[in-house]
Amino acid sequence: MEHQQPIRRKIIHIDMDAFYASVEQRDNPEYRGKALVVGGLPEGRGGVVATASYEARKFGVRSAMSSKQALQLCPHAIFVRPRFAAYKEASQKIREIFSRYTDLIEPLSLDEAYLDVTEDKLGIGSAMDIAKEIKQAIKEELNLTASAGVSVNKFVAKIASDMQKPDGLTFIGPSSVERFIEKLPVEKFYGVGKVTAQKMMNKGLFTGADLKKLSLAEMTANFGKTGAFYYNIVRGIDNRAVQPHRETKSMGAEDTFPYDLTTIDEMHAELDKIAQLVHDRLLKYQLKGRTVTLKIKYADFKQITRSYSHPERLNDLQLIARTAKDLLAVTDLEDARIRLLGITLSNFTPIEPKQKQSSPQLDLFE
Structure with missing residues (x-):
């Protein structure tokens, strides 16, 4: 395989903070500052947690956890059913804010998206300045907070957005990308699930630097097609473009x-x-x-x-x-x-x- 060269773009990954719970706390003053769980109710067999406020997360409540377990961890939590119409309305307004700066927007869900601002509409030039303006607009216009990751590719921007939550802003510049990925634990790699992470660790692969020691042939032999992807990733290469029109499958x-x-x-x-x-x-x-x-x-x-x-x-x-x-x-x-x-x-x-x-x-x- 011909060794790829990295394409440098200006990519922002925006991830709303505890989105469903934040919308509920914004719209319902009685929930503010309280441990709030949005999802299935714990009564009967119980449902599943869609998201939880940061007050509930302090007790270990997490998305995809059963509501019964969430109640055990946080007995004083308030449980509410999701209001998807409200979340969708907020998401559309957030998308409108994004579109002031670029048309290259790839939504991943209601509460997160990639933006390519290599060429921004307003001629601002600095991806960090754009990310700051977007975060500020979301806060002022919608009374919600977002975290942003800014870097030269989608992979690093995605990880960066999670580093200083909530209301975070993290920049990983071109000269820092490889060093950043080398220090990254394999379980923090976006797309590496628990099973793959455990498989890597069983082979003595704990960080990006460990993965970097393997040849392309060794990576593909151990991890298939994704092995080739991570072979490039640990070298700072992720040439995936932001796709504004993702096909519904x-x-x-x-x-x-x-x-x-x-x-x-x-x-x-x-x-x-x-x-x-x-x-x-x-x-x-x-x-x-x-x-x-x-x-x-x-x-x-x-x-x-x-x-x-x-x-x-x-x-x-x-x-x-x-x-x-x-x-x-x-x-x-x-x-x-x-x-x-x-x-x-x-x-x-x-x-x-x-x-x-x-x-x-x-x-x-x-």
Whole structure:
């Protein structure tokens, strides 16, 4: 493989601080300064933590933790259900602030995004100054705080944004990138999960400097395609561009139930509700998909998926629900206790706008 040369860009990674919880504390004065958990309620079987305020995080409460465990760690915590409409509205306003400076915005979720400001709209020039202005605008206009990482590539900017939370701003300049990555523990590498991190440490690889000692062949032999990616990363090379128009690969919805579902009627009723959510989202984004996937999680946490691809793309509510129920019927439901159901549509194409008979066919991607 030809050795890559780093492309130097001015990249900012913005990550909102405890976003859902911060919106709740902003909108509800009684939550301010309190340990707040946004997500499933701990009653019944309990749900999952979506995010927690920094007051709750001091007690060890973290995203993706069960709400019951969160309550054990922080008995005085206040639990609230998510209000996604409010978070989406705030996210859209944050995106408007970003767009004052650049059109090269790659959202990763409602609360984080990459910005390429190599050439900024206002001619400011300094990525640090732009990041400061964005943080200040978010604080003044939305009464929320964000942390920012600024560097020459996406990988380093992403890690930098997490270094001084909350309300942080971290700059890793071109001359510091390799040294920064060499000192970085492998578990802090963005994209390295617990399993891969443990595999690395089992091989005596604890930092970027340790990874740097391995040849490209050794990295790919041990870690496959991602090995080649990290071979470049530890040398400060990440030439991925900020992608303003990320293609939607799938769209779905799922629900974890307060108590196990044990009858077909209960399951069908829940699938109807989930299918309605999926249908509404497809219409909102003007999408049709061919493949319907049913996700089932049993009471023992065993999880399976079943898929069916239709010959034509669809967004019909009844057909989505019926397909999901048909997929449910071919699973082993004898004595089944189900804690979660989900429906996802994939293999998309946008819905074509209606044209007059005499009009030529337009290419939506032209």
